[in-house]
Amino acid sequence: xxxxxxxxxxxxxxxxxxxxxxxxxxxxxxxxxxxxxxxxxxxxxxxxxxxxxxxxxxxxxxxxxxxxxxxxxxxxxxxxxxxxxxxxxxxxxxxxxxxxxxxxxxxxxxxxxxxxxxxxxxxxxxxxxxxxxxxxxxxxxxxxxx
Amino acid sequence: xxxxxxxxxxxxxxxxxxxxxxxxxxxxxxxxxxxxxxxxxxxxxxxxxxxxxxxxxxxxxxxxxxxxxxxxxxxxxxxxxxxxxxxxxxxxxxxxxxxxxxxxxxxxxxxxxxxxxxxxxxxxxxxxxxxxxxxxxxxxxxxxxxxxxxxxxxxxxxxxx
Numbered sequence: 001x002x003x004x005x006x007x008x009x010x011x012x013x014x015x016x017x018x019x020x021x022x023x024x025x026x027x028x029x030x031x032x033x034x035x036x037x038x039x040x041x042x043x044x045x046x047x048x049x050x051x052x053x054x055x056x057x058x059x060x061x062x063x064x065x066x067x068x069x070x071x072x073x074x075x076x077x078x079x080x081x082x083x084x085x086x087x088x089x090x091x092x093x094x095x096x097x098x099x100x101x102x103x104x105x106x107x108x109x110x111x112x113x114x115x116x117x118x119x120x121x122x123x124x125x126x127x128x129x130x131x132x133x134x135x136x137x138x139x140x141x142x143x144x145x146x
Numbered sequence: 147x148x149x150x151x152x153x154x155x156x157x158x159x160x161x162x163x164x165x166x167x168x169x170x171x172x173x174x175x176x177x178x179x180x181x182x183x184x185x186x187x188x189x190x191x192x193x194x195x196x197x198x199x200x201x202x203x204x205x206x207x208x209x210x211x212x213x214x215x216x217x218x219x220x221x222x223x224x225x226x227x228x229x230x231x232x233x234x235x236x237x238x239x240x241x242x243x244x245x246x247x248x249x250x251x252x253x254x255x256x257x258x259x260x261x262x263x264x265x266x267x268x269x270x271x272x273x274x275x276x277x278x279x280x281x282x283x284x285x286x287x288x289x290x291x292x293x294x295x296x297x298x299x300x301x302x303x304x305x306x307x
Contacts, residue, residue: 028172036180041187042216042276045180054172063170070173079176124180126220126272131180142170 047123064145076128086113194284225306237290
C-alpha cells in the first residue's frame, strides 16, 4: 500500500512539472539607471530614456500584457513605458505608468517571443525638486485577452 | 489523518502550488534620480549711450529695457547675483534690475561692479521661466569725461536667501 501511494505521489509531481513547463510566462530585464541632470534655461529638466528587453511565452489562448508600478513615484516625476509587440500582436504605444495597470500589448498569439524591446523614459518637472537615488518596480503581467 | 492520506494531500498541494508559482508577471527594477539643476541664460545686446543733458545738470541717464533672461532651477532657496567683468570707469555707473520669477523677490536696481557681485533676485524655488525682463541704466557725471567701452554682465544662480 505504501509503495502504491509513493508511486501516486511521484506521478502527481511529474504531472505538476509537466504543467509548469506548459504555463504561459513573461520575464523582463532591468534597464540601466536613469539620471536627470540637465535643462535648458527656462525649460523643464531634460528627460532621459533607456531600454531593456522582455520575453514572453504563450502556450494557449490569446494574451495581453499590462504594466503598472508597485508604488507611486515622487510628485513631479513620471515614468513612461512602451513595449515592442511580438509578431502578430499590437503595441499600444507609450503610456505613463501608475499603480493602476494598463494595457500595453494586445492580441499575443501562441508562441515564444524573446528579446523584445522595452523603452523607459523618466521625466521630472522642476517642482519635483532634487530626487535622491531611488528605485521603482515596474510589473508586467501576462493575462488573457478576451 | 493517516500518514498515507497526508502523502496524497502533499502531492495534490505540490500540483496546485506549481501552477501558482508560474505567475505570469515579470518585475523590472528601474533606478533613477534627479540631480540639482540650476540654469540661467540672458538674451539681448543692450547698448546705452549718454549724449545729452539739461543745461546746468549732470548728463541725462540712458536706459535699456529690451533684455530678458530665462531660469530653470529645481532647487529651493536660490538667488541670482549679478556682476560685470571689469569695473566701470570713474564716475560712470551701470545699474541693472531683474524681474523676479514667481514667488521670488527682486532687489530692484543694483549698481554693478566687478569686485562685489550683487544680489539681484532672492528666494527662488523650483521655477522654469523665460522672458523675465532685465532693465539697465547708465549714469555719468561730467567729471567722467568722454568714455566708451563694453562690459560683460554675469548672472549666477547660487544658494542663498
